[in-house]
Amino acid sequence: MKKGYLKNALIDLVEITSEELKHIFRDSGIMVLFIGAGLAYPILYGFVYRNEVLRNVPIAVVNESQTPLGREFVRKVNATPELQVAYKVNTLNEAKELFAKGKVQGIVLVPPTFSEDINKGKQARVFAYSNVATMLYYRAVFLAVNYVCLDMGKNIQVENLESKGLTARQAEVSAAPLLYEDHALYNPNSGFASFLLPAALILILQQTLVLGIGIAAGQAREENTYHQLIPYQRKYHGTMRIVFGKAFAYLVIYAFIGIYNLILVPHMFNLPHFLTLGAVVPLLLPFLLATIFFGMSISIFFWDREIPFLTYLVTSIPLLLLCGYSWPASNIHPFWKTISYFFPSTFGIQGFLKMNSMGATIHQIGPECIGLWLQAGVYFIFAFFVYRWQILQSEKKIKD
Amino acid sequence: MRISKSTGWKMVFIRELKRMVSRPVYVIITIVLPFIFLLFFGTFMREGMPERLPIGIIDHDYSTLSRNFIRQIDATQQTKCVSYYQQFSEARSAMQEGHIYGFIEFPSHMQKDIMAGHQPKVHFYYNQSYLVAGSLTLKNLSTMFNTLSGGVNLETRLARGQNEKESMGQIQPISPEIHAIGNPYTNYSIYLVNILLPAMLELMILLTTVYSIGIELKKSSSPKWLRYAGGSFFQALVGKMLPYTIIYSSMAVLYDVFLYKFMEFPLNNSIIWIFLASVLLVLTAQAIGIIMIGAFPTLKDSMNFAGLYGILAFSYSGLIYPIEGMPIFLQGLSLAFPIRFFFKIYQCVAINSFTPVYSIPNYLYMLVFLALPIIIWKRLRNAAIELNYPKI
Numbered sequence: 021m022k023k024g025y026l027k028n029a030l031i032d033l034v035e036i037t038s039e040e041l042k043h044i045f046r047d048s049g050i051m052v053l054f055i056g057a058g059l060a061y062p063i064l065y066g067f068v069y070r071n072e073v074l075r076n077v078p079i080a081v082v083n084e085s086q087t088p089l090g091r092e093f094v095r096k097v098n099a100t101p102e103l104q105v106a107y108k109v110n111t112l113n114e115a116k117e118l119f120a121k122g123k124v125q126g127i128v129l130v131p132p133t134f135s136e137d138i139n140k141g142k143q144a145r146v147f148a149y150s151n152v153a154t155m156l157y158y159r160a161v162f163l164a165v166n167y168v169c170l171d172m173g174k175n176i177q178v179e180n181l182e183s184k185g186l187t188a189r190q191a192e193v194s195a196a197p198l199l200y201e202d203h204a205l206y207n208p209n210s211g212f213a214s215f216l217l218p219a220a221l222i223l224i225l226q227q228t229l230v231l232g233i234g235i236a237a238g239q240a241r242e243e244n245t246y247h248q249l250i251p252y253q254r255k256y257h258g259t260m261r262i263v264f265g266k267a268f269a270y271l272v273i274y275a276f277i278g279i280y281n282l283i284l285v286p287h288m289f290n291l292p293h294f295l296t297l298g299a300v301v302p303l304l305l306p307f308l309l310a311t312i313f314f315g316m317s318i319s320i321f322f323w324d325r326e327i328p329f330l331t332y333l334v335t336s337i338p339l340l341l342l343c344g345y346s347w348p349a350s351n352i353h354p355f356w357k358t359i360s361y362f363f364p365s366t367f368g369i370q371g372f373l374k375m376n377s378m379g380a381t382i383h384q385i386g387p388e389c390i391g392l393w394l395q396a397g398v399y400f401i402f403a404f405f406v407y408r409w410q411i412l413q414s415e416k417k418i419k420d
Numbered sequence: 421m422r423i424s425k426s427t428g429w430k431m432v433f434i435r436e437l438k439r440m441v442s443r444p445v446y447v448i449i450t451i452v453l454p455f456i457f458l459l460f461f462g463t464f465m466r467e468g469m470p471e472r473l474p475i476g477i478i479d480h481d482y483s484t485l486s487r488n489f490i491r492q493i494d495a496t497q498q499t500k501c502v503s504y505y506q507q508f509s510e511a512r513s514a515m516q517e518g519h520i521y522g523f524i525e526f527p528s529h530m531q532k533d534i535m536a537g538h539q540p541k542v543h544f545y546y547n548q549s550y551l552v553a554g555s556l557t558l559k560n561l562s563t564m565f566n567t568l569s570g571g572v573n574l575e576t577r578l579a580r581g582q583n584e585k586e587s588m589g590q591i592q593p594i595s596p597e598i599h600a601i602g603n604p605y606t607n608y609s610i611y612l613v614n615i616l617l618p619a620m621l622e623l624m625i626l627l628t629t630v631y632s633i634g635i636e637l638k639k640s641s642s643p644k645w646l647r648y649a650g651g652s653f654f655q656a657l658v659g660k661m662l663p664y665t666i667i668y669s670s671m672a673v674l675y676d677v678f679l680y681k682f683m684e685f686p687l688n689n690s691i692i693w694i695f696l697a698s699v700l701l702v703l704t705a706q707a708i709g710i711i712m713i714g715a716f717p718t719l720k721d722s723m724n725f726a727g728l729y730g731i732l733a734f735s736y737s738g739l740i741y742p743i744e745g746m747p748i749f750l751q752g753l754s755l756a757f758p759i760r761f762f763f764k765i766y767q768c769v770a771i772n773s774f775t776p777v778y779s780i781p782n783y784l785y786m787l788v789f790l791a792l793p794i795i796i797w798k799r800l801r802n803a804a805i806e807l808n809y810p811k812i
Binding site: 064142157 | 445448449453457460463464465466467470471472473474512513515516517518521530534537539540541542543544545546547548549550551552553554555558559561562565566568569572573576586588589590591592593594595596597598599600601602603606608611616619620623624627628631634635719720721723724726727728730731732734735738739740741742744745746747750763764766767768771772774775778
């Protein structure tokens with residue numbers, strides 16, 4: 021008896037899974053989404069952010085101190101990787117004009133007293149103005165100008181001390197009694213792709229999967245006579261079988277798309293890639309399960325196949341902010357933090373970032389894994405009741 | 421069925437309004453979601469700058485000097501020393517687990533070595549996987565170290581009998597003054613929300629436009645839609661789009677009022693210029709939506725492409741990563757996104773507050789988008805009349 025039950029359940033499961041797979045592969049909408057967004061989007065983004073860092077941001081220089089020191093300063097600014105002196109103009113107004121026309125993103129002004137102040141031992145000042153409409157421009161101006169000021173300043177200080185009779189070493193020590201060195205342990209080049217893409221890859225997996233499940237559910241509702249998620253058929257009476265059967269279909273497809281996104285794409289674009297094929301499984305599995313059951317749960321709201329796109333796609337950008345990798349997690353309001361825990365991407369992105377970009381082991385991302393398994397469990401229960409309710413509804417309609 | 425005598429865009433307009441109240445989804449996409457966007461972006465980055473970012477300390481020196489340094493670092497707004505570690509591996513592990521964004525390692529005998537002139541070296545490790553938090557902690561810490569090192573330098577000089585003012589000129593001969601135009605405190609809310617919020621609305625409008633037209637094709641109700649317009653496809657389209665134009669334009673203007681009047685984001689020109697750009701953004705999104713459904717008259721395909729395009733628009737605004745930083749062959753694509761021109765207008769008119777004259781070309785570029793539906797005009801009209809497109 022028990023044996024026969026299990027066997028039947030297994031046969032049903034396989035049947036439901038292959039049925040769902042057929043639906044998916046026949047549906048051009050879902051296929052475009054899975055292949056177009058799931059496979060092609062990462063490539064597109066990989067190319068768009070391929071250069072990783074911004075170099076040679078064009079600036080205008082107003083050098084009011086036409087002295088060797090003033091010229092040295094400008095030369096040094098131009099030599100930084102961040103900035104490029106695209107225009108040398110005589111007045112600040114000319115520079116502003118170039119700025120307004122979008123020809124330059126920053127202005128450096130060396131005042132007329134520059135050399136004089138330095139020679140007198142007074143503190144000389146330089147002024148920089150940066151476009152901050154894009155934060156990376158400001159970053160470039162800030163880093164480059166600061167670096168040149170410190171570097172040139174140190175040389176001047178050492179020279180002054182030497183002229184006062186200190187030995188080179190004494191001058192060196194006096195100018196910098198304490199040395200300081202910074203090391204970026206992860207993403208050392210401050211690469212933009214290395215920062216953005218890992219998170220985007222997880223988000224792409226989640227969003228395409230949830231949309232795909234939603235579209236399939238909407239489609240089923242449009243087709244089925246009573247607009248329920250499940251057609252009324254004799255074999256469709258085991259809710260558990262239906263939920264697992266459908267989930268398994270998506271799991272199979274997304275095992276491939278997931279490995280492609282999380283292992284292959286980072287290698288292709290030389291993004292951080294600490295994760296190996298074997299190590300990704302304990303993260304990918306709960307993430308996919310949580311996402312699939314989440315998708316199945318919320319498909320209760322998807323009355324037709326357009327609703328997911330209309331209402332769910334817009335969550336993508338807020339989710340990218342909510343997961344705490346761009347805007348620091350330590351600074352997210354508890355209200356929004358609570359909201360973020362409803363989405364697998366929050367734990368998925370953090371887990372993936374920690375393992376893949378920083379080389380954390382699966383043991384180090386315990387909280388993320390627990391979060392994902394909890395979501396998988398809770399959303400499975402939701403999905404179960406959603407489907408159970410839908411089955412009962414269609415049975416009722418049949419009897420009526 | 422009662423056939424109305426009068427036809428034209430007004431009849432289509434009324435028909436569309438009736439359709440919109442018939443299903444809750446229309447209320448969700450035109451009213452509810454846009455308000456949720458406002459709530460989210462209006463509150464999410466309310467601090468402006470991430471503060472009190474957690475960092476760790478490894479203090480091998482444990483001297484009065486190192487403790488003094490830690491106190492000074494802790495007193496800054498940007499970073500907060502949250503935990504102490506005995507060794508590097510411990511601190512690194514904490515960083516991998518996301519507890520801290522960086523940590524400082526003070527070498528042993530630091531204080532003694534400074535006195536002896538051995539130039540001890542302090543190390544700071546930070547995490548650029550979190551680019552924003554990593555960069556901010558680095559910026560704060562490197563500034564702090566220059567101050568601390570300068571402080572030691574100053575004390576030595578004062579001990580030698582130099583006066584303070586003279587010493588400052590010696591310690592830091594060149595002092596930079598760097599201004600972030602329009603956003604002096606590099607407030608992230610000002611930086612991002614001005615563009616992200618309209619871009620969210622743009623995505624919503626794009627999808628709504630595709631849906632509102634595509635659903636007529638899908639349900640084969642488009643011949644009826646055209647009958648209401650008296651057979652004129654132009655009037656049919658205008659009547660259909662107008663309710664959304666009105667609702668979304670009002671929403672866009674409301675966003676602007678919220679940002680520039682209520683939140684007081686930088687704007688030294690008349691807000692009319694921003695209103696104009698916002699309404700143009702609404703119209704261009706509708707135009708592109710029409711192009712999408714015209715190019716792929718099957719609703720499911722055009723929804724897909726509108727979605728892919730709408731998400732890509734966030735990258736191609738150039739807000740986060742400048743277009744010039746992209747590979748050359750991908751830079752040209754930015755011309756296909758009205759949000760790119762909107763962003764340029766915003767830079768000129770709002771944050772940098774130059775005279776709007778400089779952005780007139782960008783307003784004109786946006787106008788060009790409104791003419792583009794001509795490309796698919798015939799195809800969409802035929803699809804609507806003859807229903808000659810593949811159905812699901």
